[in-house]
Structures are given as C-alpha cells and as structure tokens.
Amino acid sequence: MNKKILVTGASGHLGGMLLKALGRIGYSNVVGTDLKKKNIKKNEKFIICNLKNFKSTVKITKGIYAIVHFGAIPVEDTQQKILHNNIIGTYNLFEAARINKVKRIIFASSNHAIGFHRRTTKLNELSTQRPDSHYGLSKVFGEDLSRLYADKFNIKSMCIRIGSCLKTPEDRRHISTWISYDDLTQLVNIGIKHKSIHHEIVYGASKNKKTWWNNSHAYKLGYKPKDSADRFNINLLSKNEYKDKMALLFQGGVFTSANFKGKIKNIL
Ligand code: 15L
Numbered sequence: 001m002n003k004k005i006l007v008t009g010a011s012g013h014l015g016g017m018l019l020k021a022l023g024r025i026g027y028s029n030v031v032g033t034d035l036k037k038k039n040i041k042k043n044e045k046f047i048i049c050n051l052k053n054f055k056s057t058v059k060i061t062k063g064i065y066a067i068v069h070f071g072a073i074p075v076e077d078t079q080q081k082i083l084h085n086n087i088i089g090t091y092n093l094f095e096a097a098r099i100n101k102v103k104r105i106i107f108a109s110s111n112h113a114i115g116f117h118r119r120t121t122k123l124n125e126l127s128t129q130r131p132d133s134h135y136g137l138s139k140v141f142g143e144d145l146s147r148l149y150a151d152k153f154n155i156k157s158m159c160i161r162i163g164s165c166l167k168t169p170e171d172r173r174h175i176s177t178w179i180s181y182d183d184l185t186q187l188v189n190i191g192i193k194h195k196s197i198h199h200e201i202v203y204g205a206s207k208n209k210k211t212w213w214n215n216s217h218a219y220k221l222g223y224k225p226k227d228s229a230d231r232f233n234i235n236l237l238s239k240n241e242y243k244d245k246m247a248l249l250f251q252g253g254v255f256t257s258a259n260f261k262g263k264i265k266n267i268l
Pocket of ligand 1: 074075110111112162163164165177252
C-alpha cells in the first residue's frame with residue numbers, strides 16, 4: 001500500500017517495532033513521529049512532534065490516510081502526566097485527524113482498560129471497561145474517543161486491547177496475556193486494510209490456551225494468530241506476581257494492587 005501511514009510513538013518499543021514491521025509487510029509510505037528521535041534508521045521517515053502541541057499535531061497529520069497511535073506513557077504514572085501525555089495528546093491527535101480528513105486510526109488500547117475484571121471472568125469486545133489505573137483510564141478514554149469520532153465523523157477505528165507484547169513471554173501472567181510482535185502487526189494491518197470496520201474493539205493476544213479473552217470478534221475480522229504462549233515452558237518464566245496476592249486475582253495484575261486503598265471483596 002502506498003497511502004501514507006503515520007505511526008506515533010515511533011521511538012518507543014511497540015511504535016518502533018511497527019514502524020519497521022509495516023515497511024516489511026509492504027507499506028511503502030510510513031512515517032514515524034515521537035517527542036525525540038530514537039532508534040530510527042536512515043531509510044525510515046521521521047518527524048519530531050509533541051502531541052500536546054495541537055498546531056504541530058495538525059501539521060503532521062496532513063495528507064495521512066491512517067494513524068497507528070502508539071504514542072503515550074506506556075505504564076502507570078501521575079494523574080497529571082497521564083492527563084497531559086495520554087489524554088490530551090490523544091484528543092489532539094483525533095481532532096487533528098478530523099480536520100485533515102484522516103480515514104482511520106488504530107489505537108493502542110491496553111488490557112489495563114479492563115484490568116479490574118477478575119481472572120475468572122471471560123471477557124469479549126462488549127465487556128464493561130474497568131480501568132485499573134490512571135494509565136488504564138487513559139485507554140478507556142481513547143476507546144470512547146475513537147467511538148465518538150467513528151460515529152460522528154466517520155473516522156474508522158480499531159482499538160487493540162494489548163495484553164503483553166514482548167519478544168517472548170517473561171512472567172507467568174503472560175501465559176494468558178502474551179502477543180507476539182508478528183501477531184500485533186497482523187492486527188494493525190487488519191485495522192488499516194479491512195474494508196468494513198467502523199469502531200472495533202479487539203484483544204491484542206496471540207492464540208493462548210489460558211486466555212481470559214474471547215477474541216472471536218478479531219477472528220471474524222480475519223485475525224489468524226500465528227503464535228501462542230503455550231509453547232513456552234511456564235517453569236522458566238518469572239513468578240514476580242506470585243508475591244502479590246491481589247495481583248493474582250485481577251486481569252490487570254500489579255496495576256490493580258498499586259496504591260490500592262479499596263476492599264477487594266467489593267470488586268466483583
Ligand atoms: C501495558 O499496557 C503496558 O504498556 C506494558 O508495559 C505491560 O505492563 C502490559 O500492559 C501488561 O499488562 O503486561
């Protein structure tokens with residue numbers, strides 16, 4: 001495809017991976033953006049932009065067909081930092097996209113948008129959002145923002161509730177949450193190319209037997225995960241979470257127990 005694709009967060013872990021992977025699978029016009037230029041190769045296009053700055057965000061979204069939005073703080077942080085970087089940054093990007101008639105946005109949502117669900121509850125794309133942190137709340141905001149911009153302004157979107165996207169699973173929790181780089185790339189590709197998406201929620205997970213998510217909606221859209229956490233030896237994975245009894249109850253793991261002042265029995 002030679003339509004222009006913008007990848008935000010291109011100096012970061014997953015944005016950087018996608019900037020390269022999209023080029024490899026046949027996108028010839030991909031441009032990355034981030035606050036700073038890091039790990040960008042000479043043959044890759046890149047523009048510095050702070051999404052908190054609306055004017056610059058409008059500038060970099062001109063002539064773009066689809067945005068792959070991975071630019072955000074990727075873990076829990078202070079309310080102010082999450083507000084400015086994740087919430088305002090994302091809002092600016094969608095509004096800039098509307099002004100510039102961008103057709104699609106693939107939003108990097110996260111399992112932390114539904115982190116306060118118990119591990120015994122199987123979720124699907126219609127399950128209630130239950131953010132487990134300021135970070136998770138910013139992902140809920142992004143999901144709802146993209147729904148508004150799809151319904152009202154016809155900007156098609158796919159929100160990928162990413163589990164744990166790493167080269168290989170590292171912790172025992174990842175047996176349920178892992179997604180490989182290739183499988184995440186496949187989902188992003190579907191978001192850019194699928195003919196009839198409107199506003200879709202899918203789970204960013206490989207084909208893991210011990211999953212907490214029914215991802216049949218993604219499968220209907222054509223997702224065929226190639227990888228699975230099942231082939232890794234669970235005994236070799238770290239047991240970090242096992243010291244934290246609360247983390248073990250909820251899908252969001254340690255994000256749920258950090259600064260927790262509530263009562264576990266109230267979170268059904
Ligand atoms: C996320 O959303 C984070 O960006 C990543 O750092 C991991 O914590 C991941 O979720 C996870 O839940 O494993």
